[in-house]
Every structure is written in structure tokens, then in C-alpha cells.
Amino acid sequence: MTITTRPASTPLNIDGVVVSPDHYINGERVAAEQTFALYSPIDQRLLGQVACGSSEQVDMAITAAAAAFPHWSALSAEERQRYLNRFADEIGKRADDFCVLESNDAGVLLSRMRHGVVPRAMQNIRYFAEHALQLQNRTLETPQALHRIRHDPAGVVAIITPWNAPLMLTTWKLGPALAAGNTVVVKPPEWAPLTCSLLADAADAAGLPAGVLNIVQGEGASTGNHLISDPRLARISFTGSVPTARHIAQVAGGNLVPCSLELGGKSPFIVLDDADLDNAAATAALMYRNAGQVCLAGTRLLVDEKVVDTFVGLLRGYVEKLQVGDPRDESTEVGPIIHPRQIERVQGFVDRAREQGAQILWGGAAHHAGAQYFQPTLVTGVEQHAEIVQSEVFGPVLTLQTFSAVEEAITLANDSDYGLGGICYGATERATAVAEHIHTGFIWVNSFGIRDLAAPFGGCKRSGIGREGGEWSFEFFCDIKDVVVPRQPFRASFSHR
Incomplete structure (x- = not known):
């Protein structure tokens, strides 16, 4: 596969942290002819111009992910875990940078980033890499047969994340998607894309094979729409608003692509x-x-x-x-x-x-x-x-x-x-x-915010479809297969009784 890479854009410098404004496709930074302005909610200062993904670049990312899927999915869960643990390590090495970027472009509290979000982002990757090991060699025994239950990777996954918690929610979805053996295209929120861009640097430093993780920035109405419309997707995982979810579900339904939709609340x-x-x-x-x-x-x-x-x-x-x-x-x-x-x-x-x-x-x-x-x-x-x-x-x-x-x-x-x-x-x-x-x-x-990654998370009614966390994440990101092995020799019978 050939990807034409335009000259890299000038990196952004955000309070001393250098981050690329370009996409990350097939292990390379890819510039765009079109960009959008990113402003800080802190003081409305211009942070810089960020690449806006075209239909061509979305296609490049999905093509890269599809090409990387056979090798990545063929690895054992233990082999993928080694990659993902290094990925988590690289996130940790950049902890201060993640804190600075998300505080500047999303307005998230620096203290919350330092003590909650970044440690949780690392945990998201490590936990699901470990949990994937537990899905191997599962069996169901019946008098007639031995059922070997497999969690096979689904294929190319689109992940679309919101602006209120971009790092935490991206890694919350990336962890199980990658641990299951899928390859991924992430569309970060246009109002807060910078920590997702830095995630690409962490993945690259961890040695994740080219095409396993791709990040295409842009606006939902253009870049996001090109992404969800592609019939090569195997899954779409979205967190955001109800109107956007309705549109995603309608488009995905045309291609029979399963969706996980985590939406709003009025708790x-x-x-x-x-x-x-x-x-x-x-x-x-x-x-x-x-x-x-x-x-x-x-x-x-x-x-x-x-x-x-x-x-x-x-x-x-x-x-x-x-x-x-x-x-x-x-x-x-x-x-x-x-x-x-x-x-x-x-x-x-x-x-x-x-x-x-x-x-x-x-x-x-x-x-x-x-x-x-x-x-x-x-x-x-x-x-x-x-x-x-x-x-x-x-x-x-x-x-x-x-x-x-x-x-x-x-x-x-x-x-x-x-x-x-x-x-x-x-x-x-x-x-x-x-x-x-x-x-x-x-x-x-009598509490608030107690969470465990093994527990189910998701809403009822207009608050969403599906559950994330532990087993539930893998049920979405995997194709569940039952390999049936009879206990006694089987002979076909054409008698009608």
C-alpha cells in the first residue's frame, strides 16, 4: 500500500509541550490541505491549526488498518499484551505532557489529569490487555459436545470520542479493541484533539505495527461522516450526543455495522x-x-x-x-x-x-x-x-x-x-x-464515581446502546464463535423422524 505524505506541518508548542497537528496514518504523520483552528477554553487564545481529514485521508486510514489486520489479529493475546504494556509505559513517560495538552485544549483540571485521568488511561490499556488472556480456552460442556468458545477479532474498528474526556475515553475504547486483535481508526473531538495526537507518538514509540492505530482529525460533519459511511468497518464505538448517535446508527445500519453508543445523561x-x-x-x-x-x-x-x-x-x-x-x-x-x-x-x-x-x-x-x-x-x-x-x-x-x-x-x-x-x-x-x-x-x-474496569458501564433509554467494561467490551469488539466438537462419532442421517 502506498500513502502519499504531504510535508509535515510545523509542530504546535502548547505551554512548552510539542505536539503534531497532523494525522497519524500507517505509522506516519500525514498533513492535510485543509485545517481547522483550535482555541483554548482557558483564555480563547489560538493554539494552532489542526489537520482536517478529507475523504481521501479517511480512506487511507481504513485501508492501512485493513492491511494491518491480518498480522495483528494473528498474534497471540500474550504477544499483543507485550505491545500494549509498552504502549501504557509510553503514556506514562509522557504523563506531564498529556496533562498540559488536555488542560489547554479541553479545559480539564490539571490536578484531575495528573491524579486521575493519566493513571486511568494507562490502566485502561493494561487492564484490557490482561483481560484478553482470560478469554482463551473457554469451553462449555454438554452431554452431546464440547463447545470451544472463541472471541475472534472483528476487523477494522472506528472509535469516535467526545471533547469532555478525550484521553480517558479514547484509551477506554482502544484498550479492548486492540487487545481483542482489531485494528483501529480514531476520530478525536475537533474541540480537543491534542491528547489523541500525543497518543500516536506513544504508540509509535511502543513499536505498535504500522496501521494498527490510525488517528484522523477533523469535524464530525465531514471527517466523521466519511468514516462511519465506509462499509469496510466492522464496528463503530461512539461516545457523544443523542442527535449524532442517531445519525451514526442510521448510516451504520445501511452497512449492518454494529454500534456501541454511550450517550448523554440527566441523572x-x-x-x-x-x-x-x-x-x-x-x-x-x-x-x-x-x-x-x-x-x-x-x-x-x-x-x-x-x-x-x-x-x-x-x-x-x-x-x-x-x-x-x-x-x-x-x-x-x-x-x-x-x-x-x-x-x-x-x-x-x-x-x-x-x-x-x-x-x-x-x-x-x-x-x-x-x-x-x-x-x-x-x-x-x-x-x-x-x-x-x-x-x-x-x-x-x-x-x-x-x-x-x-x-x-x-x-x-x-x-x-x-x-x-x-x-x-x-x-x-x-x-x-x-x-x-x-x-x-x-x-x-451513598457514593459517587466508584468505578471498576471489570464492571459494566452504559445507559438505558436515550443514554445509549450496549455496555462497556470487562467482558462486555470484548463481547462488542469480538465476533463470538462456537466451535462444536461432538463427544461421540457423528454420522449424518437423512431419515425424517
Whole structure:
């Protein structure tokens, strides 16, 4: 296969970290005739011009991945694990660079990157490489036969990731896709592509064979659409918005390409009257982190009317201590909104709620930290059918509703088109019983954010299709095959009985 490589673009220098703005195809950097401007949400400064993938370059990437598939898929799980462990090592060597890049182009807290995201990115690669070993030599014994259950790699996989957690979510998908023996084309988010570009350098340094990992940057409407339309894809894994997922599913359906879709959330945060109110309030304040740009956040506060005043007072105390500002400052707890269009969206939700009679208990407007910063906001006096209750805001905005009985809390929690996650605070046994009645993919009891890579992750209703994590990731990224070996000699019979 021949790839024509245009002269490499000038590398970007982001706070002292050098990163390529070009695609990564078949083990080489590939420049583009078209580029798009990338701005930092911190201060709106231009970070540089980034390659925008054409249909030709998407085709090159898929062709490279298809050519690399026979060799990569033929390797044993142990051989792929050695490659992937080196990949994780190389991510670790660049830990500080990943932190700087994602803070600058996505506005993610530097402290969160350093202590949470980068270690998790390395774990994503290592865990799934190890888990792939457990899928070998699986058998099912029946009186008639021995069934050898195989997890065969599916082929070329397209991975499309969102801007709120590009490094973590890319590696979360890459780990099982590559460990299973697939080859991959990644389309990073156009608002935050830089850590994916640095991932290419880590993969290259780890010696990943050319074509196993390809990264094509660009806008969803052009580059992304060229990618999902290609019939050579075996799988599409997407995390993002519901409208985009609908389009992907429609296009992929035409080619009968299976999709995994992890979408938005509007998760309930239930506080029962026997809850540890201080702990519940402290956890609720965490919903403002990453400027509320977290699909898992419990943004609908549902509080027992008997304790609501106490709870709101405690929550206010925690919110008043939150530091809003530059995410590169280790003391910052709430950073910027990713893009001017997104901050307009957030402000629009709040303004329309106010016009419809809602009360803003705090926040509700831009923050003095800068043009793309928004005050942590709490909206109350809202009807269950209100837009701000039913639609995902994806900003530092929570709504507050009360209930008088547990049954009412369950009804309010389930009255949503979304069903990603949830939180319930109360006496453990009682809160657990409530949690079991909430129609979501997962729900935390008296806690938040506890995750294990072996556990299933995904949503119900409009929050997505499929599950990721552990066995569930491999069920998606593999073709499951049953090799049936009879216990007794088999003779064909044409008798009709």
C-alpha cells in the first residue's frame, strides 16, 4: 500500500509541550490541505491549526488498518499484551505532557489529569490487555459436545470520542479493541484533539505495527461522516450526543455495522430524609467539577421536603468554597466551558428557565474568571416537564425538586428520556432498595464515581446502546464463535423422524 505524505506541518508548542497537528496514518504523520483552528477554553487564545481529514485521508486510514489486520489479529493475546504494556509505559513517560495538552485544549483540571485521568488511561490499556488472556480456552460442556468458545477479532474498528474526556475515553475504547486483535481508526473531538495526537507518538514509540492505530482529525460533519459511511468497518464505538448517535446508527445500519453508543445523561441525585446530609451535600457539590461537563453527574437533585432546607444550606456552604478559574492552577475546582457555543447553550437553558418562573438560588450567569467560565448554578421552582429538568445542559447547572414520599422520588427519577446513572443517599438498606427501582445503567448508593474496569458501564433509554467494561467490551469488539466438537462419532442421517 502506498500513502502519499504531504510535508509535515510545523509542530504546535502548547505551554512548552510539542505536539503534531497532523494525522497519524500507517505509522506516519500525514498533513492535510485543509485545517481547522483550535482555541483554548482557558483564555480563547489560538493554539494552532489542526489537520482536517478529507475523504481521501479517511480512506487511507481504513485501508492501512485493513492491511494491518491480518498480522495483528494473528498474534497471540500474550504477544499483543507485550505491545500494549509498552504502549501504557509510553503514556506514562509522557504523563506531564498529556496533562498540559488536555488542560489547554479541553479545559480539564490539571490536578484531575495528573491524579486521575493519566493513571486511568494507562490502566485502561493494561487492564484490557490482561483481560484478553482470560478469554482463551473457554469451553462449555454438554452431554452431546464440547463447545470451544472463541472471541475472534472483528476487523477494522472506528472509535469516535467526545471533547469532555478525550484521553480517558479514547484509551477506554482502544484498550479492548486492540487487545481483542482489531485494528483501529480514531476520530478525536475537533474541540480537543491534542491528547489523541500525543497518543500516536506513544504508540509509535511502543513499536505498535504500522496501521494498527490510525488517528484522523477533523469535524464530525465531514471527517466523521466519511468514516462511519465506509462499509469496510466492522464496528463503530461512539461516545457523544443523542442527535449524532442517531445519525451514526442510521448510516451504520445501511452497512449492518454494529454500534456501541454511550450517550448523554440527566441523572437523578436522590436524598432521603435519613441520609447523612453533610456527606450528600459535599457529593452534590462535586457535580460542578469539570464545569459540569460530565455525563455521569447527578444534575437533578431530588430531596425529601423534610430535610431540603438543611441540605440546601449545607450545599451552599460547599459551593461557596469552590474555586473557579484556570484549570492549570492546582487549587482550581471548576474550570472553563469547552467552547463559546457551549457556554451560550448553558446560558440559554438558565435564561429560559428563569423566564418560565424558575428561581435561581445561586449562580445563573458568566463568572468573572473569563469569557468561557460559568458560575455554579442551582435552579429550583421547576416543573417536572420543564426543559431544564428534561434536557441535558452539560454545564455547571443543577436543578432542585422535592418529594414527600419515596414512591414520588422514584417516579420523578424515572420520568426522563435518559437513563445513564444515578445517586441515592440514605440509610444503606433503604437507599439500596430505592436504587434498585431506578431505570438506569448504574447507580451509586451513598457514593459517587466508584468505578471498576471489570464492571459494566452504559445507559438505558436515550443514554445509549450496549455496555462497556470487562467482558462486555470484548463481547462488542469480538465476533463470538462456537466451535462444536461432538463427544461421540457423528454420522449424518437423512431419515425424517
